[in-house]
Amino acid sequence: MKKLPVTGSDVKQPNRITISNIAELAGVSKATASLVLNGKGDEYRVSEETQQRILLIAEEHRYQPSFHARALRSSRSHTIGLVLPFLTQFTHASLARELESLFRNVGIQIIIACSDEDPEQERVVVNNLLQRQVDGLIVISSNTSDEAYSKIHSYVPVVQLGRQIGDSSLPLIMTDATAATANLIQVLATQYPDEVYYFGGEPGLTPSKQRLEGYALGLQRANVSPRAEWIRQRNYFSYSGYDMMEEVCNELGRSPKALFTASFSLLEGVLQYLNQNPQMQQGLHLASFDDHELLDFMPLRIDSIAQDYTALAFNAFSALMALMEDKPLSAPVTQNIPARIRWRHPESRRLSKLLATDLLPQ
Amino acid sequence: MKKLPVTGSDVKQPNRITISNIAELAGVSKATASLVLNGKGDEYRVSEETQQRILLIAEEHRYQPSFHARALRSSRSHTIGLVLPFLTQFTHASLARELESLFRNVGIQIIIACSDEDPEQERVVVNNLLQRQVDGLIVISSNTSDEAYSKIHSYVPVVQLGRQIGDSSLPLIMTDATAATANLIQVLATQYPDEVYYFGGEPGLTPSKQRLEGYALGLQRANVSPRAEWIRQRNYFSYSGYDMMEEVCNELGRSPKALFTASFSLLEGVLQYLNQNPQMQQGLHLASFDDHELLDFMPLRIDSIAQDYTALAFNAFSALMALMEDKPLSAPVTQNIPARIRWRHPESRRLSKLLATDLLPQ
DNA sequence: CTGAAAGCGCTAACAT
DNA sequence: ATGTTAGCGCTTTCAG
Numbered sequence: 001m002k003k004l005p006v007t008g009s010d011v012k013q014p015n016r017i018t019i020s021n022i023a024e025l026a027g028v029s030k031a032t033a034s035l036v037l038n039g040k041g042d043e044y045r046v047s048e049e050t051q052q053r054i055l056l057i058a059e060e061h062r063y064q065p066s067f068h069a070r071a072l073r074s075s076r077s078h079t080i081g082l083v084l085p086f087l088t089q090f091t092h093a094s095l096a097r098e099l100e101s102l103f104r105n106v107g108i109q110i111i112i113a114c115s116d117e118d119p120e121q122e123r124v125v126v127n128n129l130l131q132r133q134v135d136g137l138i139v140i141s142s143n144t145s146d147e148a149y150s151k152i153h154s155y156v157p158v159v160q161l162g163r164q165i166g167d168s169s170l171p172l173i174m175t176d177a178t179a180a181t182a183n184l185i186q187v188l189a190t191q192y193p194d195e196v197y198y199f200g201g202e203p204g205l206t207p208s209k210q211r212l213e214g215y216a217l218g219l220q221r222a223n224v225s226p227r228a229e230w231i232r233q234r235n236y237f238s239y240s241g242y243d244m245m246e247e248v249c250n251e252l253g254r255s256p257k258a259l260f261t262a263s264f265s266l267l268e269g270v271l272q273y274l275n276q277n278p279q280m281q282q283g284l285h286l287a288s289f290d291d292h293e294l295l296d297f298m299p300l301r302i303d304s305i306a307q308d309y310t311a312l313a314f315n316a317f318s319a320l321m322a323l324m325e326d327k328p329l330s331a332p333v334t335q336n337i338p339a340r341i342r343w344r345h346p347e348s349r350r351l352s353k354l355l356a357t358d359l360l361p362q
Numbered sequence: 363m364k365k366l367p368v369t370g371s372d373v374k375q376p377n378r379i380t381i382s383n384i385a386e387l388a389g390v391s392k393a394t395a396s397l398v399l400n401g402k403g404d405e406y407r408v409s410e411e412t413q414q415r416i417l418l419i420a421e422e423h424r425y426q427p428s429f430h431a432r433a434l435r436s437s438r439s440h441t442i443g444l445v446l447p448f449l450t451q452f453t454h455a456s457l458a459r460e461l462e463s464l465f466r467n468v469g470i471q472i473i474i475a476c477s478d479e480d481p482e483q484e485r486v487v488v489n490n491l492l493q494r495q496v497d498g499l500i501v502i503s504s505n506t507s508d509e510a511y512s513k514i515h516s517y518v519p520v521v522q523l524g525r526q527i528g529d530s531s532l533p534l535i536m537t538d539a540t541a542a543t544a545n546l547i548q549v550l551a552t553q554y555p556d557e558v559y560y561f562g563g564e565p566g567l568t569p570s571k572q573r574l575e576g577y578a579l580g581l582q583r584a585n586v587s588p589r590a591e592w593i594r595q596r597n598y599f600s601y602s603g604y605d606m607m608e609e610v611c612n613e614l615g616r617s618p619k620a621l622f623t624a625s626f627s628l629l630e631g632v633l634q635y636l637n638q639n640p641q642m643q644q645g646l647h648l649a650s651f652d653d654h655e656l657l658d659f660m661p662l663r664i665d666s667i668a669q670d671y672t673a674l675a676f677n678a679f680s681a682l683m684a685l686m687e688d689k690p691l692s693a694p695v696t697q698n699i700p701a702r703i704r705w706r707h708p709e710s711r712r713l714s715k716l717l718a719t720d721l722l723p724q
Numbered sequence: 725c726t727g728a729a730a731g732c733g734c735t736a737a738c739a740t
Numbered sequence: 741a742t743g744t745t746a747g748c749g750c751t752t753t754c755a756g
Contacts, residue, residue, distance in 0.1 A: 018733055029743045034735055045741055067494045068433040069733035072748050077430065087459045090450070097449045100476055109490065112474055114462055128471065132429045271659045292656070297633045299661040380749055391727045396751055407725055431749035434732050727756080732749105739744070 017061045025061075026054045033058075037065070071133060079109045080136040080320065081129035085117040089265065091290060091307065092140065095161065098313030099138065106321070108135070117142045117236065130156065136320045141165045144204045157323035161316045164206035169333070171323070173315045175307045176336035177210040177289065178217065184287055184305060184341055185218025185260060187351045192258040192285065193224045199244045199270070200262040201236030208233065211262045211289055241269020245280075249273070255280040264290035267302070274300075291342055301344040311337045379423045387423075388416045399425070433495060441471045442498040442682065443491035447479040451627065453652055453669065454502065457523065460675030461500065468683070470497070479504045479598065492518065498682045503527045506566045519685035523678045526568035531695070533685070535677045537669045538698035539572040539651065540579065546649055546667060546703055547580025547622060549713045554620040554647065555586045561606045561632070562624040563598030570595065573624045573651055603631020607642075611635070617642040626652035629664070636662075653704055663706040673699045 023033040033054050035044050041051045057063075071077040082099060084092040096112055103110045113129060115122035119142050129137065130152065137158045139149065146168030149158050153170055160172040189196050198215050200208050212231070219226050232248070234240035241261060249255055255274075261267040267288040274281050281300060291306035315335050343349035385395040395416050397406050403413045419425075433439040444461060446454040458474055465472045475491060477484035481504050491499065492514065499520045501511065508530030511520050515532055522534040551558050560577050562570050574593070581588050594610070596602035603623060611617055617636075623629040629650040636643050643662060653668035677697050705711035 016733095019735095020733075030733090031735075031744075032742055035742090038735085047741065050742085064489075064493045066434070066733050068430040068439065069748090070735085071430040072428070072434050072732090072750090073734050073736095075748075087449070087462065088452070088455045090452075093450045093455045096474075097476065100449065100474070101478075104475075104487070104490075109473060109475075109494065111471060112458075112462070113466075113471075114459065125466070127426075128466075131426050132471065268655060271656070275658050293630060294633070294654070294656045294660075296637050297661065298656075298659055300659075381751095382749075392750080393728075393752080394726055397726095400751080409725065412725085428749050431732090432751085434734090434748090435750050435752090437732075725756105728754090730751100730753090732751095734748090735746100737744105737746090740742085 016066075017063045019063070019065065022054065022058050022061065022063055025057050026050070028054065037063070075133065076135055077133045078107060079111060079132065079134050080138065080324075081126070081132075081134040082110050082112045083115055083122060083126060083129070083137065083139040083141065084112065085115055085140060085142055087112065087114055090292060091162075091264065091309070094309040095140070095313050095316075098309055099317060102313060102317040115142050119143045123148065126152070136324050138316050138320060139165070142205075146170060157320060159316050159320045159323070161312065162207065171319045171333045173312055173319060173335045173337065174207070174210075175312065175339050177207055177305075177339065178214040179336075180305045180339040180341055181211050181214025181260075181289065182217040182221065183352070183355075184303060185215050186221045186355060187218075187348050188258045188260065188285065188287055188303075189219050189222035189224040190351055190355070191347060193222065195257040196224065196230060197248060197256040197259040198231045198262070199241060199259065199266050200231070200233035201240070201266065203233045208262060215260065236263050236265050238265045238269035238272070241266035242273045243269070245270045245273040249277065249280050255282065255284040257283060258285045259287070261286070261288040264288060264292060271298075271300075285345065287348075295342075295344065303344050303348050304342045306340045306342055308337050308339060378428075379420075379425045381425070381427065384416065384420050384423065384425055387419050388412070390416065395420075399427070437495065438497055439495045440469060441473060441494065441496050442500065442686075443488070443494075443496040444472050444474050445477055445484060445488060445491070445499065445501040445503065446474065447477055447502060447504055449474065449476055452654060453524075453626065453671070456671040457502070457675050457678075460671055461679060464675060464679040477504050481505045485510065488514070498686050500678050500682060501527070504567075508532060519682060521678050521682045521685070523674065524569065533681045533695045535674055535681060535697045535699065536569070536572075537674065537701050539569055539667075539701065540576040541698075542667045542701040542703055543573050543576025543622075543651065544579040544583065545714070545717075546665060547577050548583045548717060549580075549710050550620045550622065550647065550649055550665075551581050551584035551586040552713055552717075553709060555584065557619040558586065558592060559610060559618040559621040560593045560624070561603060561621065561628050562593070562595035563602070563628065565595045570624060577622065598625050598627050600627045600631035600634070603628035604635045605631070607632045607635040611639065611642050617644065617646040619645060620647045621649070623648070623650040626650060626654060633660075633662075647707065649710075657704075657706065665706050665710050666704050668702045668704055670699050670701060 019030055019033050023030045026033060028050060032046060035041055036046055036051050036054045037058060080103060082096060084096065087093055100110050111129060113125035115125060122142050134156065137156055138161050139158060140162045143165050146165040149165060149170060152158055158170050160168060160170050162174050164172050196219065200212055202208055216226060232244045234244060261270055286300055287303040289305045291304040295302050295304055343352055381395050382392055385392045388395060390412060394408060397403055398408055398413045398416045399420060442465060444458060446458065449455055462472050473491060475487035477487060484504050496518065499518060500523050501520060502524045505527050508527040511527060511532060514520055520532050522530060522532050524536050526534050547558065558581065562574055564570055578588060594606045596606060623632055648662055649665040651667045653666040657664050657666055705714055
C-alpha cells in the first residue's frame with residue numbers, strides 16, 4: 001500500500017521518505033532523527049531506546065537522505081570530477097576504472113567528463129563540474145597553461161594525472177616516461193645505430209616532452225647522434241601516425257629500420273598504414289609507448305612500455321583525498337611512477353639484459 | 363572535533379556568487395533576478411532596462427546557479443546514471459563515450475557506475491545513483507531479474523541497453539545479435555560442416571541466448587546438425603575463454619577446425635592460450651562477436667561482428683529523453699539494431715557474397 | 725512590473 | 741535527553 005507524505009504534492013517523488021517522515025513516525029523531532037541517523041546519537045546522548053526506534057523505522061522505510069539537500073547544506077557533494085581526453089582510449093579507461101573503484105569505496109562518486117583532447121571543450125566540462133560543486137578534480141588535461149586550474153585549486157583541490165599542465169606546480173602524478181623511454185631507445189639504437197625514428201604527438205604536452213627527452217637520452221647512451229629528420233611530431237590522433245608513416249615511407253622508399261611511436265594511438269595509425277602497405281613491414285622494428293594485451297598476438301613483434309595504471313590511480317586518489325581533507329600531502333607533490341618495458345623482440349630482450357648489468361646507470 | 367564556520371562565512375566557497383548577491387547588486391529582489399536569469403523576464407514583463415542590468419551584473423560576476431539548490435527545489439538533477447559492467451571493455455567504453463556526448467549536448471550530465479559484472483555490486487551502485495536523484499537510468503545489466511528495475515521505473519525511467527534483463531518489458535535497445543551471428547555461422551558451417559565450436563558467457567544473459575540462437579540457426583541453414591560437445595558456456599571473463607580453449611584442445615589433441623567466441627573478452631582468452639600454445643594455431647578458423655581495430659593486424663584472420671555503437675547510443679538516448687519528458691515513446695520499446703560482419707577470411711567473404719544472393723533469407 | 729514569503733530536505737547551534 | 745529554529749540557494753505563487 002502506498003503511504004503518501006502529508007506535506008505538499010508528491011507527484012514527483014512517489015516514494016521518497018524524508019527525515020521529517022521518519023521523525024514523525026518515530027514521534028521525535030527532525031533534529032533527533034538526524035543525529036541518530038548520522039551516528040551522532042551517542043555523542044548527543046540520545047536514549048538507546050529512541051535510537052533503536054528511529055533506526056528501525058528508517059530501515060523499514062528504506063530511508064535515503066537526499067544528496068542534494070545535504071550538498072546544499074554542507075556545500076560538499078561527495079563527488080569528484082575526472083577530466084580526460086577520450087574514454088575509449090585504453091589508458092584513460094583503465095585509469096577511470098581504477099579511480100572509480102577507489103573512490104566508490106570511500107563513498108565518493110566520480111563524474112567522468114571527456115574533453116575530446118580539446119582545450120575549449122575541457123573548459124566547458126570543467127565549468128560544468130564546478131557548477132556541480134565537485135569536491136575535487138583529477139585532470140588529464142589537454143591544456144598547456146594551468147592558469148585556470150591554479151585559480152580553481154584555491155577553492156577546489158586539483159590533481160594532475162598523467163600530464164603536467166604547462167609547468168604547473170599543482171600536485172602531479174605521472175609515469176616516469178623519460179627513464180623507460182631512454183632504456184627502450186638505448187636498446188633500439190644499439191641495434192640500429194643508423195636509423196631510429198620517433199613519432200610523437202602534441203609537442204606542447206609534458207608527456208611528449210618527457211618521451212622525446214627519453215628518446216634523446218637513449219640515443220646518447222648508445223652513442224648515436226640524432227638526426228632532425230628522424231623526429232616527427234603532430235598530435236596523438238591515430239591518423240597522425242598513419243600520415244607520418246606514409247610520409248617517411250615515401251621519403252625513404254622503404255620503411256624505417258627502427259621506429260618508436262610515443263603513444264598507442266599513433267601506433268594504431270602506423271599499423272593501419274602497414275596493413276594497407278604490407279610490403280613496408282619488411283625490416284621494420286617497431287616499439288611504442290603504451291601497451292595493449294593484443295600486442296602479444298600481433299605478427300609484428302612490438303616492444304612496448306606499459307604504464308602502471310593501478311599505481312597511478314592510487315597515488316592520484318591518495319593525493320586528492322589528502323587535499324580534500326586539508327591534510328598536508330604526505331607524498332611529494334610530483335610523483336613519477338616507474339613504467340615497465342615489455343620486450344617482444346628476442347634481440348631487444350637479450351640486449352636489455354646486457355645493458356642492465358653493464359651499462360645502464362642506476 | 364570539526365569546527366565549522368558560522369553561517370554567512372564564506373570560507374568554503376570564496377568566490378561563489380549567489381542570486382541574492384546579484385539581486386542586491388542590481389537593487390532588485392531575488393525573485394526578479396531569478397526570473398530574468400531564467401529567461402522568463404519578458405513573460406513576466408520585467409522592464410528591459412532592469413533585465414539588462416541584472417544580466418550584466420550576473421555576467422560580470424560569473425554567476426553560476428547552484429546545482430544542488432536547483433535540484434533540491436525542483437527534484438530534477440539533470441543527471442542520468444549509466445550502469446555498465448566494465449569501463450575497460452571497448453564495447454562499453456564506446457557506448458559510454460557516445461552517450462556522454464549526446465547527453466552533454468542537452469545539458470545533462472551522465473554518471474558512470476561500474477558493476478564489475480556483479481549483480482550485488484550493481485544493486486549498490488544503482489542505489490547510489492538513485493540517492494543522487496538521477497532523472498533517468500541506462501543499464502547494461504548483469505542481472506537476470508528485472509524486479510528491482512521495474513519498481514524503479516515507476517518513478518525514474520529506465521532504459522535497458524545491450525542486454526535484456528530477464529524477460530523485462532522495460533524499453534530495450536540492443537544489437538540484433540541473432541541475425542548477424544546466424545549469417546556468420548552459416549558461412550563458417552558451410553566451410554567446416556563437421557566441426558563448429560561455440561564459446562559463450564553467462565547463459566542467463568539475453569545476449570548469450572541470442573548469440574546461441576543465432577549459432578543454432580546458422581548451423582541449421584547450413585544443414586549442419588549441432589553436437590552438444592561443440593557448445594561451451596561459462597562467463598564473459600577472458601580467463602573463461604582461455605579455460606574452454608585449453609579444455610577443447612586437450613580433448614581433441616588439436617585445435618578445433620572452426621570456433622566462434624561470443625564476445626571479445628572470450629576471444630582474448632583464446633588468443634592468450636594460442637599465444638602460449640602456438641602449435642594450436644594450425645588449421646584453426648576463428649570468428650567472434652564484437653570487433654576491434656587491432657584485429658586487422660592479427661596474424662590470424664578473424665571474422666567478427668561489429669556492433670553499431672553510435673546507433674545503439676543514439677536510440678538509448680532518444681528513448682530515455684522521451685521518457686524523461688513524459689512523451690510517449692515514438693519508437694517501439696524494443697529496438698534491434700543491426701550489426702555488421704567484418705569478413706577477414708577471403709573464403710568467408712566469398713561465401714558470404716554467394717549466400718547473400720542465393721540463400722540467405724531476408 | 726516587482727517584492728515578500730514559503731519551502732525543497734537537511735544539519736547544527738541554541739534552547740529547553 | 742530532546743526540540744526549536746534558522747538557514748544552505750533557488751524558484752514560484754501571490755500580493756501589491
